[in-house]
Amino acid sequence: AVHDDCKLKFLELKAKRTYRFIVFKIEEKQKQVIVEKLGEPTQTYEDFAASLPAEECRYAVYDYDFVTAENCQKSRIFFIAWSPDTARVRSKMIYASSKDRFKRELDGIQVELQATDPSEMGLDVFKDRAN
Numbered sequence: 001a002v003h004d005d006c007k008l009k010f011l012e013l014k015a016k017r018t019y020r021f022i023v024f025k026i027e028e029k030q031k032q033v034i035v036e037k038l039g040e041p042t043q044t045y046e047d048f049a050a051s052l053p054a055e056e057c058r059y060a061v062y063d064y065d066f067v068t069a070e071n072c073q074k075s076r077i078f079f080i081a082w083s084p085d086t087a088r089v090r091s092k093m094i095y096a097s098s099k100d101r102f103k104r105e106l107d108g109i110q111v112e113l114q115a116t117d118p119s120e121m122g123l124d125v126f127k128d129r130a131n
Helices: 004-016 045-050 089-105 123-130
Strands: 021-027 032-039 058-067 073-082 111-115
Touching: 004 021, 004 032, 004 058, 004 089, 021 089, 045 058, 058 089, 058 123, 073 089, 073 123, 111 123
Parallel strands: 073 111
Antiparallel strands: 021 032, 021 058, 058 073
């Protein structure tokens, strides 16, 4: 199940730009996705990267601002499936099997990234995928 809060916070990020990022966690006991952390609009990519646990899976949404070659200010909403190699196998399986259903709940995601270590979701990757 997906907690209503997940959808509400995502809509706020999408429509009002209230947050820079949202980190979601699967509560295994309650079998539902909940909001674990909200990033303020002033927070940076580094703050976002630091909020993902090194040894646990998470889903995250990141509002990435960039300037195009034509000098236009744009933003893309990235969905990140964070699944580090050091995470428990059971956890990786739960996150992998729930991902598509959860992503469908969040209407407006433009780019999806699958990352097993920080280098796979570096700012350079965001830049490449945003255009």
